[in-house]
Amino acid sequence: xxxxxxxxxxxxxxxxxxxxxxxxxxxxxxxLTAQVLAWKREASADILPFARLSFRTLLFVAIxxxxxxxxxxxxxxxxxxxxxxxxxxxxxxxxxxxEGGGFFLLIATILAGFGVRSLRRSDGERGGxxxxxxxxLVIVAVIAFVIATWAMSAKPD
Amino acid sequence: xxxxxxxxxxxVLSAFAWVAALVIYAVVVAAGWGLSVPSDVxxxxxxxxxxxxxxxxxxxxxxxxxxxxxxxxxAYQVWDGWIITALVLWLVAGAVGGQTGKVYNGARDRARALxxxxxxxxxxxxxxxxxxxxGLVLLTLMILVVLALLVVMIYxxxxx
Numbered sequence: 056x057x058x059x060x061x062x063x064x065x066x067x068x069x070x071x072x073x074x075x076x077x078x079x080x081x082x083x084x085x086x087l088t089a090q091v092l093a094w095k096r097e098a099s100a101d102i103l104p105f106a107r108l109s110f111r112t113l114l115f116v117a118i119x120x121x122x123x124x125x126x127x128x129x130x131x132x133x134x135x136x137x138x139x140x141x142x143x144x145x146x147x148x149x150x151x152x153x154e155g156g157g158f159f160l161l162i163a164t165i166l167a168g169f170g171v172r173s174l175r176r177s178d179g180e181r182g183g184x185x186x187x188x189x190x191x192l193v194i195v196a197v198i199a200f201v202i203a204t205w206a207m208s209a210k211p212d
Numbered sequence: 213x214x215x216x217x218x219x220x221x222x223x224v225l226s227a228f229a230w231v232a233a234l235v236i237y238a239v240v241v242a243a244g245w246g247l248s249v250p251s252d253v254x255x256x257x258x259x260x261x262x263x264x265x266x267x268x269x270x271x272x273x274x275x276x277x278x279x280x281x282x283x284x285x286x287a288y289q290v291w292d293g294w295i296i297t298a299l300v301l302w303l304v305a306g307a308v309g310g311q312t313g314k315v316y317n318g319a320r321d322r323a324r325a326l327x328x329x330x331x332x333x334x335x336x337x338x339x340x341x342x343x344x345x346x347g348l349v350l351l352t353l354m355i356l357v358v359l360a361l362l363v364v365m366i367y368x369x370x371x372x
Contacts, residue, residue, distance in 0.1 A: 070366045074359075077228045081235030088236065088262045104255060108243055116235065204228055209221035211213050 068130035075124030076204065082117035083160070083197045086110075090167075090190040093183075103174045106186045110167040113193070118164060121157050128153070148206035156199035163192035219281045226273025227365070229266045234355055236263035241316065241342075241351060248339035251332050253323035260316075267309065275302055293370040298361055305357045312354055315347035 061069070086109040093105035128149070167189040173182025240260045247253050278298070282290045289295070319341035326335060 066367050070363060073366065074362060077231035077362075078235060080228050081232035082239075084232045084262065084266070085236045085239050085259065088259050092258055101255060104252070105259075108239070108256075108259065112239055116239070201225070204225055205221050208224035209213055209217040211217075 062134070065131055065134050068127045068134070071127035072124055072131060075120050075122070075127055076200070076207075079117055079120035079124055080197070080200050080204065082112050082120055083193055083200065086112040086117060086163075086167075087190065087193045087197060090186060090193060093186055094190055096183075100179075102179050102183060102186070103171070106167065106171050106174055106182070109186070109189070109193075110164070110171045113160065113164040113167055117160055121153075121160060125153060125157065143210065144212055145206040145210040148211075149203055152199040152203035152206070156196045156203070159192045159196040159199070163189040163196065166192070216281065216284050219277050219284060223274060223277035223281055226270050226277060227362075228270075230270025230274060231358065233263040233267035233270055234358060236260060236266065237312075237316075237351060238355070241347070244319075244342045246339075247342060248334040248336065249332060250323040250326040250335060250338060253319065253338060253342065254327060257316075257320040257323070271302070271306065271309075275299075288371065294364055294368050297369075298364050301357055301361045301364065305354060305361070308350055308354045308357060312347065312350040315344055315350060316342075319344070319347075 089105045089109035089112065093102045093109065096102050166185045170182040170185030170189060173185060174180075175182075237260060240256055240263070243259075244253060244256050247256060278295075279290060282288045282292070282295055319338065322341060323338055326332065326338065
């Protein structure tokens, strides 16, 4: 198994990479839960608190976690992780999903922030659409990072 | 992909679900820090329901797929020191998690009771329950135990 044969000095950056990735997925699921609750809007007073919680979670937890995951990945790579003649599929999946998911995360955070501002200024009348678009983008990011987690752990050829 | 690869993937995904639950709880506790109106508290705790599902999936998945993996792979045995350490940490996490849940579920239940009584005004008692030092210490301990589990899983101390 890869874990059993990797050099010891890869462990710390790998720990940070896994920690960042798990925090990122946790933050995205937290934000998504709040966004879905805002979308359902069971009570009119629900939308702003849930939208605000979602935006703050994306901004203060998900984005720093993405950087931790990504920087630690490069740290591991710098130690020779990806020094292979032919890039394995799982490594390619990891790069594509982390970059793509990071892009969706950034756009979702910006839209969620503008959505919260509109909701606050209009007393909950405007801004709901922005929050809903952000919800869809976060769903895409969650799917991307779940696939990345599967690929990085199962390491398909 | 081999069967062991699938077991490892499911084990890791379960661990991520567990961490996701802790992130949800931490965010709910942080968001609830300044709340005192019962209906606001009940609203915030609706987010934690997903955490309740994820922690059940995460804890069961890590133990089931983890033990299965240790049995399936020749390189590891269930009685290896680092696996025993992980099992002990898993049990500690379960115990601490149960206590943490009691503290915050108590605050949620109090908020529900206040709303049922028609007393939906700011409650210093409810705010004090949400800012409980015991709850905060237990949640921090839970996070540290899970972090220790992650360290054990990555470093595998004593593994050949």
